Amino acid sequence: MITDMVNLKIIGLKSDGKDLLEHIRDLGVLHIEEEKEYYQVTEEPLIEKMRFLRAGVLGLLEDLGWKDLDNPDWGLVESLREIVPLNDIAVLEEIEKSLMEFKERLSEMTDEVRALEESTVALKQVHYIATHFHSFFSEEKKNEKVVSLWLVDSSKLDNLLKGLERTIRSLTPVVERPYLNHKAISQGENFLVLALSVNPESSSAVSKLMEEFGCISYLVPKTAMDELALESPNASQMELKWLPKKLAQAKTTLDAAKREWGPRLAALYVILDEELELLVLEKKFSGGGELFTLNGWVPLSALEDTVSSLKHRFGERILATWRAPEPQEWPKVPILLKNSKWAKPFELFLKLLPMPGYKSIDPTALIAIFFPFFAGCMIGDIGYGIVFGLIGLWMFKKYRNRSAMMMNVSQILMNIAILSILWGFLYGEFFGDLGHRLIHLKPLWVERTEGIIPVMAFTIALGMAHILLGLALGAYEGVRHNKKRHVYERLGTLFTLLGILLFIVNHMDLVNLNFMWAALVFLVFGLAFLIKGRNLAGLIETIGSIGNILSYIRIAAIGLSSAILAMVATKFVDVLGVSFFGILLAFSIHLLNLIIAIAGSVLHSARLHYVEFFGKFYEGVGNKYKPLKRRRGTAWKKP
Amino acid sequence: MEKALIGLGAALAVGIPALATAYAQAKIGSAGAATIAEKPETAAMMIILEALPETMVILGFVVAIMLILQFA
Numbered sequence: 001m002i003t004d005m006v007n008l009k010i011i012g013l014k015s016d017g018k019d020l021l022e023h024i025r026d027l028g029v030l031h032i033e034e035e036k037e038y039y040q041v042t043e044e045p046l047i048e049k050m051r052f053l054r055a056g057v058l059g060l061l062e063d064l065g066w067k068d069l070d071n072p073d074w075g076l077v078e079s080l081r082e083i084v085p086l087n088d089i090a091v092l093e094e095i096e097k098s099l100m101e102f103k104e105r106l107s108e109m110t111d112e113v114r115a116l117e118e119s120t121v122a123l124k125q126v127h128y129i130a131t132h133f134h135s136f137f138s139e140e141k142k143n144e145k146v147v148s149l150w151l152v153d154s155s156k157l158d159n160l161l162k163g164l165e166r167t168i169r170s171l172t173p174v175v176e177r178p179y180l181n182h183k184a185i186s187q188g189e190n191f192l193v194l195a196l197s198v199n200p201e202s203s204s205a206v207s208k209l210m211e212e213f214g215c216i217s218y219l220v221p222k223t224a225m226d227e228l229a230l231e232s233p234n235a236s237q238m239e240l241k242w243l244p245k246k247l248a249q250a251k252t253t254l255d256a257a258k259r260e261w262g263p264r265l266a267a268l269y270v271i272l273d274e275e276l277e278l279l280v281l282e283k284k285f286s287g288g289g290e291l292f293t294l295n296g297w298v299p300l301s302a303l304e305d306t307v308s309s310l311k312h313r314f315g316e317r318i319l320a321t322w323r324a325p326e327p328q329e330w331p332k333v334p335i336l337l338k339n340s341k342w343a344k345p346f347e348l349f350l351k352l353l354p355m356p357g358y359k360s361i362d363p364t365a366l367i368a369i370f371f372p373f374f375a376g377c378m379i380g381d382i383g384y385g386i387v388f389g390l391i392g393l394w395m396f397k398k399y400r401n402r403s404a405m406m407m408n409v410s411q412i413l414m415n416i417a418i419l420s421i422l423w424g425f426l427y428g429e430f431f432g433d434l435g436h437r438l439i440h441l442k443p444l445w446v447e448r449t450e451g452i453i454p455v456m457a458f459t460i461a462l463g464m465a466h467i468l469l470g471l472a473l474g475a476y477e478g479v480r481h482n483k484k485r486h487v488y489e490r491l492g493t494l495f496t497l498l499g500i501l502l503f504i505v506n507h508m509d510l511v512n513l514n515f516m517w518a519a520l521v522f523l524v525f526g527l528a529f530l531i532k533g534r535n536l537a538g539l540i541e542t543i544g545s546i547g548n549i550l551s552y553i554r555i556a557a558i559g560l561s562s563a564i565l566a567m568v569a570t571k572f573v574d575v576l577g578v579s580f581f582g583i584l585l586a587f588s589i590h591l592l593n594l595i596i597a598i599a600g601s602v603l604h605s606a607r608l609h610y611v612e613f614f615g616k617f618y619e620g621v622g623n624k625y626k627p628l629k630r631r632r633g634t635a636w637k638k639p
Numbered sequence: 640m641e642k643a644l645i646g647l648g649a650a651l652a653v654g655i656p657a658l659a660t661a662y663a664q665a666k667i668g669s670a671g672a673a674t675i676a677e678k679p680e681t682a683a684m685m686i687i688l689e690a691l692p693e694t695m696v697i698l699g700f701v702v703a704i705m706l707i708l709q710f711a
Contacts, residue, residue: 550698551697554694557701611687
């Protein structure tokens with residue numbers, strides 16, 4: 001249900017402006033009508049400073065990687081509110097200064113962690129190479145040879161060595177023996193590190209040739225160690241021992257800073273955001289004469305309390321007038337959904353869409369009925385229902401008073417679980433055919449894997465009912481908002497579909513009555529309305545609606561695949577016997593099926609609502625109700 | 640032989656739309672992910688668009704069931 005709203009206009013003395021806004025913020029019910037000027041107050045230094053500071057705090061929270069954004073310390077927020085006078089620019093400058101200092105410290109800490117992480121990776125690589133080449137280095141250096149390291153393309157190695165031999169032979173005097181020794185280690189799939197040992201006099205020519213072959217001189221990363229590491233693996237091993245300890249220490253320091261500063265910065269952000277909002281509003285009303293006017297929207301149910309509270313606080317110094325919104329104002333009236341406890345969690349589905357328009361239909365209650373029904377029909381298994389119910393219960397306990405969204409999800413899951421159990425009895429399924437095998441569980445209606453046609457027919461009938469309901473709601477919306485074309489179009493489609501339905505019922509002799517004339521009457525009226533509404537384009541709408549109805553067969557299709565997969569799981573025990581491996585495989589497939597069942601049923605039920613059902617009547621043209629209030633609850637951080 | 644052909648027909652009735660759906664969903668999915676990254680408020684619309692091509696497989700499934708039940 002969409003809450004009735006009242007336009008409330010408050011006229012008062014400018015000297016009371018700040019107090020009045022603070023009082024309204026404490027009441028937390030007035031949605032102030034947004035005007036362009038609200039965003040244009042930029043010339044005020046205090047506001048600019050506060051905006052700059054707020055952005056800086058948010059940036060620091062991001063840098064800090066503080067994850068607990070949904071649950072700031074409200075006690076800390078309250079104490080900061082009391083002790084920090086944010087309307088003093090000198091205080092803001094002090095805060096800015098200390099934040100800049102913290103930012104420098106933070107970047108030093110993060111740089112240290114990053115450098116140590118890079119060093120660890122590089123040193124591990126050096127140690128690996130050092131261990132491999134250590135004996136080669138020692139031996140060759142003892143013989144006064146020059147050793148160099150190269151990164152070489154593996155496919156070029158043979159040609160490279162032949163070229164080196166030729167070059168060294170040409171450089172070596174005839175009386176001496178040419179000298180070339182090498183050792184290699186693979187580095188990735190296509191490269192290798194090649195250690196070359198040559199006489200000192202041929203060293204420069206070898207380097208030149210290596211570069212001509214496109215080889216890169218392999219340099220030990222500076223961050224790891226100097227070249228000595230290659231000659232002494234013990235040195236790199238020693239480094240590797242203390243480096244992780246140093247890294248852990250740096251990370252501990254960073255985490256401690258995160259724990260200490262995260263809640264403080266979050267609390268500072270909250271009070272800055274609140275104060276900024278109030279300050280901008282106050283400045284907005286600072287121009288003109290001695291009076292100011294505040295215009296906004298209040299839920300009708302909260303009007304009496306709001307007005308009496310304002311009168312009690314400000315007495316005769318303010319004048320409050322209120323009126324119901326005129327139809328031409330409906331597009332700008334903020335929307336507040338109000339649903340019963342059982343339907344409230346399903347408001348989540350509307351959060352993904354723009355809000356419905358004022359005085360239009362809130363489909364939450366209908367979603368609360370049909371969504372679990374469809375999802376339950378797809379899952380249709382007592383065992384799976386019990387598992388989902390337990391998961392829902394666990395989530396409910398875990399997130400109680402912590403996350404409103406997760407609470408809603410848990411309640412939706414429990415609704416789906418209940419309907420899954422009920423459908424499970426109708427299909428006679430408990431973890432597939434396990435119930436039938438163990439306790440001879442019989443279906444109350446039909447076994448899905450055997451009687452797919454009745455289930456498909458039922459889902460089409462269900463789709464027909466759902467779409468007809470959507471069309472009826474669409475026609476009602478058209479009447480309410482005086483959109484004649486909508487009314488004709490929806491009624492035309494509705495009557496045409498009813499005509500087709502009656503024709504089918506008559507043709508198949510499903511009922512012992514003759515519906516031919518009634519079908520013809522509906523078809524004639526339907527076509528007449530369609531042509532009146534959108535000419536021939538209306539017929540396309542009807543064909544689209546038939547497609548929408550057929551789309552509900554997915555309930556049977558997904559249900560069938562889920563039931564078959566559950567049976568396959570049990571079959572593994574048949575094939576492999578009651579063994580550990582058989583039970584493990586059966587359990588794994590049931591687990592997979594559980595995930596597919598919940599993901600598939602939720603996604604497809606949502607799609608049936610969003611595409612097929614909402615397409616017939618829902619128009620997301622409303623604005624969300626956002627009253628001026630102190631930051632509370634979870635959604636405190638603005639994007 | 641006749642039954643095998645019916646089975647093949649039923650498999651093709653589901654398989655070909657499944658391939659087409661997969662192709663369409665891959666394209667829509669990548670575009671949708673990019674859109675949501677820039678405009679998170681379009682999430683519902685993207686879910687709807689992502690789910691739209693599935694109707695092809697559902698109708699293919701119906702044809703396959705009809706084939707098997709009528710002729711096999």
